[in-house]
Amino acid sequence: MNVYASVALSGDGYMDDRSPRRLILSTPADWREVMRLRAWADAILVGAETVRRDDPSLTVRDEALRRERLAANRPADPAKVTLSRSLRLAPASNFFTAGSGARIVFTDNAAASPLETAAEIVRIPDLSAARILTELEKRGFERLLVEGGPRTLGLFFAEGLVDTLRMAVNPAVRVGDPHAPRFEPPFDPARFPQQRRRLEGMEVTTYTLHPDRTEEDLHYLRQAIALSRRCTPCATSYRVGAVIVTRSGDRFTGYTHETSPTHHAEQEAILKATAAGADLHGASIYSSMEPCSTRSSEPESCSELILRHGFSRTVFALYEPSCFVCCEGAVRLRKGGVEVRVYPQLAGEVRAINGHLGLHE
Template sequence: MPRPYVLLSAAVSLDGHLDDAGPQRLLLSGPADFDRVDAVRASADAILVGAGTIRADNPRLLVASPARRDARISAGRPEHPLKVTVSSSGELDPRARFWHTGGEKVVYTTDEGAGRLRRAGVPAEVVSLGAEVDWHRLLEHLHDVRGVGRLMVEGGGKVHTQLLRQQLADELQLVLAPLLVGDPQAPRLFGPGGYQGGRLRLVEVRAVEDVVLARYEPTAPGAGDAAVPADRHWLRIACDLAAQCPPSSTAFSVGAVVVAADGTELARGHSREGGDSVVHAEEAALAKITPDEPRLAGATVYSSLEPCARRSSRPMPCARLILDAGVRRVVTAWREPDTFVEAADGNGLLTGSGARVVVLPELADRAKEPNHHLGV
């Protein structure tokens, strides 16, 4: 299901703490980084914090810069982003500053917590997610009902941990402060548990006064029928590869990427690559990988167009090449139209042979762009 772009934002000490154990909040950043965070807030449609952050820090979560607030208003957006919190218990103080500053607020909770919040008179929309908090439903509600396209998550550690463990974070903005806390009782950014395999991708690193900002993106593909942020990243690359195809009036322009389970790119290719007028994208990518590559069994193939099930230019269609390579997960942006092959059903061939196919229609326009001359 479509959902917001989820950006996790946090500042930590050199030993990984969000704060110390004292009664006053430990300021890990300086004025320049606070201003950077304010700019990120201004770019967001909504800002989310956990209930623990409201209890511990009593934040307002506002855009501080008048110029940025004016720019939001000029663009037809609310002066401040929607403020969001999550509480399973619903045990939140209705006098907290979170509720009484800025614009609209919404709190996601359980059936039990919803009753408690309504009895307390919390001045916000209360949304129950059922017997327990379901992050997938929460993000879908924010996107579909509240129109949130970009969500900034400012903590705390429990919220960040849950979103990363469930592979729901598109980006992590981590600020490293030059100090050590050293207290085992102090809160840490991430808790124990299972996270994505492999390494995160470093997108940017820069100094902001005496702290260091590092931006990361996940790389590991999903393992099932649901898409994860890394799936969208790799499929966007496949769609962009389609633009490199030599033009043709008799074949689609398609890009493909093969990615191991730990997020390592194994190969990429595009239609008509290397002067071969009939080679398909998936075929070109798989040909670059040795057949005995053990990572193929857990890999995902990203193809801007549904892999072909029938073709006249080669004896083996791409869906069969994928299966014969041992790959059992494919992510694609759009189904093959009847332009050249009637009732093509590569996805059906794949799923009928036990592979998982994930279709991300939100990237269909990007995938079709190199094929507009074909009338699709």
């Protein structure tokens, strides 16, 4: 999932004041850029307090951009996503009624809610950004725009899940209220590539927190998928391939059952790397399928192995289907600070390779 955060700020760093009116911070040119970001997104996420206070419609309000999306076989509006513990949200608000996008509410609240008819309510055990992102990816979303407010942004930054931050500051607006919502980049700005420019009276800074590595990811992921074909089909396991690339560029590979009938692909590759004395801290592992989170035949799951050896990235094509167990690999890895990237465009091939388990391309 590509996660883009976008915020508008007053000259003194506030996202809003405390008056009942919505504080307008964007100039028309800034607003047009935000519309383009919305048109880029598969889903837009705001916290429940923003839904209550601002009543945003979160739609693409530009006919040309809507037509572009439709021409690309995408819905005219992105899906709208919010998170709420209380479920205290009005079904008549714009979030639930404006535009044509799907509506999703993430909650850890088990109580029945009148929102059930207005949105998909996704009940999850914890409202972490890692779980929200994973659930959205499993529903086919690949680009998420997080628009605020500060608590929701804080959740995504705290878990290291924002790839790009766009910050648009309007120096002509001052709020000067220490109790109003504020935002400051929760990272050292000097450490990340950034682009600064002026846009019709606003100062826009874009920070790249995680550079795009699609080309390299697809290259190694294709190698992992090719390796998975070497595993003999068997009714009790998936055919998976894995490639490790260390920080110094060494490569180690593995596939399911390569040296033992209980070994998974990631485990095989890690065993070869450790036997060679390789330093796996900061390494990347490419696996055709989501690394497992529970094992009965081995002491550690592949996710535990990846975390214990200090890998910094995990890349895979297909979320583990529910043929055997409910896999939590991606959530566990993200919670452990590992960057997880999923490339669903290669998932069909992985399903076809696992046709012996009834999976289809």
